[in-house]
Amino acid sequence: MIGVASMRRLFRIITRIELIGVIFWTVILFWGEFWVTSNAISNCGWTTWEHWKADARPTRIVVLADPQIVDDNTYPGRPRALERATEMYSDIYLHRVWTGIATWLQPDAIIFLGDLFDGGREWKDNFKWEAEYNRFRRIFPDRNVPLYYVVGNHDIGIGTGVLSETVDRFEKFFGEANGVFELGNHSLVLLDSLSLMNREDQSINNKSRKLLQNLATEKPELPRVLFTHIPLFRPGDANCGSKREGSKSLPLTKGYQYQTALDQDLTSEILTSICPVVIFSGDDHDACEYTHEYLNPITSTLVYTQEFTVKSVSMAMGVWWPGFELISLWNPGQLDYTFQTKLCVLPSQYTIWMIYGISALLTIVTLAVVYLIAISRRPWQAIPDDSLMIRFLKTPVTREFFNIGLSALLIYSILIYYCMI
Template sequence: MRLIYACFVILLCAIIFCEYVADFVVLQNCKWPEIRRKKYVDDPLRAMIIADPHLLGPNHGHWMDKLYREWHMKRSFQAGSRLLQPDIVFVLGDLFDEGDMVNDQNFHKYVMRYLQMFNLPAGIPLISVVGNHDVGFHYKMHPYFMDRFEHYLNYSMVHLYTIKQIHFVMINSMAMEADGCRFCSEADSALQTISSTLFCMQHPHVAECARTRRHPYSQPIVMQHFPTYRISDKVCREHDAPVIEAFRERYHVLSKEATDTIGDLLKPRLAFAGHSHYYCHNINRLGIDEYTVSSFSWRNNVNPSFMLATITPDDYAVFRCKMLPQQFVINSYLSAVFACLVLFACQIKNYWSSKRLAATEIAHSKQH
C-alpha cells in the first residue's frame, strides 16, 4: 500500500510540475532586452511576437493532440504574459490550421478558442496578422474568407498601426503577387497610401501634406506571415531548422519583386515574419534585421520559442525566448515512471530477500 501511495505522489508531482509549474520555471530565463540609446529609453514599447499557433480544426489532427498541445500553448502564453507583461502582442499568421476550410459556425468556434487561449488583460492589444492557413494561399483567397477574418480579427490586408510613436505595417503576404488580382491591387494601393502617410510624417512642411494628420515619423517595422526573399536558412546568422531546404518564392518566402516593393515604399528598419515554423535571424535583401519567429506549437516545432522586442522610435533590441521543450516534459514523465519502477523493483527484491531469510531460518531451526 505504501508503494502505491509513493508512486501516486511521484506521478502527481510530475503532473503538477509539467502541466502547471514548468512553463513559469523555463520562462524565468526570458528578459526584456535593453535599448542602447538613451533617447526614449524611459518609455519603450515592449512587444511579444508569436507565430504559427495552428489551432487544429475539426478535420485534421487527433483530439488528444488538440487537447494536449493546445493546453501547453495556453499555459506557455499565460506564463509568458504574466511574467513579462508586454505592452502589445503580435501573432504573425496561421492562427488556425483549417481557417480556409471550415464553415462559419466552426470558424466562430475557432476564433473563440483563439481569443481564450491568447487572453490578455484589458488595454493590451492582440494584433493578429493573416496567414495562408487562415484565408488560403494566393490562388485560394476569396472575399468570403477575407471578410470573415477581418470581421473577427480586424486586419486582413495591409494596415498601418501606430503605438507609442512606433509604426508597424501589417502585410497580407498572400496578396503580394502583383499579378493584378483584386487583393493584390488592394494591397498595392494600401502600401502606396501608407508610403504617402509616412512621407508626410517625415516631411510635414511639404504642401501636399499640409492637411494630413500626422504622428511623429519613425521608420516602420514590417509584420507579416511570409519572410522576405531568401534562398534558404543558410543565410541566417542564427537558426534552429534541423534540415536546410531551398525556399520557393511566393510559397515559402516573398518574391524578390515583392520584397523590393516593400523596401522601396516603406523603407523599414526591422521585419518580423513566421511561416517556416523555425527561428531565423538574418540581414535580409533590404539590408535590415529580419526575425523569422518559430512556431508557437509543439506540433510544428518541438523546441518552440517567441520573440521579445524592446522598441523605441529610434532603436530596438530583440531577444529570443525559448519555451518549454516537448522532450523535457516527456523525460519528466519517463523519470517519474522509472522512479516508480525502481520502487517496485526494490520492493520485490526486499520481498524475495525476506522470503529467503525466512526459509533459511526455518531450515536452520529444523536442523537444531
C-alpha cells in the same frame, strides 16, 4: 501465508513508499505542467536582455507566430483518438505559454503573425469557423493587452487561392488584414502579403496594394516596423543563423496554398515602399535571421534591414523547442538604433513526456524491488500453483501501485485545470 508481524511491517513500508511516491509525482507533474514553462518565460524577462539607458521607458511587444491550432486538417489519416489527444495537449501547451506571458512579461501589446488556425482556409461554413474561433479564444483569453493580427495562408489561402469571403470573414473576427498603427514612437505596419500575391484579381489585392502605395508616397515620420506572414525573398542557400533548429537555410519551395518566401520582385516592392527598419515574419515555424539590402528611394542610399522569422509557438508544428519573439522599442528622437529583440525559447513538450515516462518506469522498478525484498526476507508458504505474478497481484504492493497512479492522475488533472483557467 505471510505472518501477521511480517504483514504489518510490509504495510508500514508500503505506506511510507506511497507517501514518497505521491510527493515524487507531485514534484514531477508540477515541474512539467507549470514550473518549466514559467521558468523559461521568466528567464526572458525584459530587463535580463534590454540594454537601454537607465532612464529609458521602452514599449514592449510579444510576437507569436503560427499557433495553427490543431484540427482535422493537421494530421490526415491519424487515428481519431490520437488526433483528439494531440488537439488537447497542444491547446494546453499554448494556453500555458499564454498564461506565462501574461504573468511574467506583461507586454504592452501582442502581435500574432498569422496562421491562427490550421484549416481556416478550408472551412466553407461559418459554423465551423465560429466554433474554432471560440476555441481560439479559450486558448488565448483576454488579458487586457492590445492584440493585433497578421493574416496567414492557413487562415485565408495564398495568391489566387485567396477568396474575398475568407478575407472578409477573417477581418470580421480579427480586424483589418492591413493597417498601420503607432506604438512606442514607431509606425507598425501589418501587411497582408498573401492577397498581394494575387496579381490577377484587383478586388483581392486592392487593400494591400493601396497600403503600399500610401506608404511609398509618404516620407516616414517614425521608424517603420513591418509584420508579415510569409518571409521576404532571399537566396535559397542564405544562412539563417545559429538559432535555427533544422537546415541552416530557408528552402524556397511552393505547393498547395503555400510558398516559403515571397517572390523577388514583390519583396523589392515591399522594401522600397515601406522602408522598414526591421521586419518580422512567420510561416516557416523555425527561426531565421536574414539581412536585406535595398536602395532607399527617398534618400538614394543603400539600406540594410534585418528580418527575423519567428519560431512557431506551438508544440505541434515540427520544431522541438517552440518559441516567440520579444521586441523592445525606444525612440526618444536621437537614437540611430531604436529597437532591440530577443527570441524566447520554450521547453519541449516531448522532453517533458520523456521525463514522465522515465519517472513511471522508476516508480514501477522501485515497487518491484520492494516486493522482491519483502518476499526474500519472509518466504511465502503459498499455494504451489501460485506464480510470481499471481503472488504480486495479491500483495499490498499492487495496492500501492494503483494508489500512486490514481494520485498522480488526480494531481495531473488539478494542474491541467489550473493551467486552463
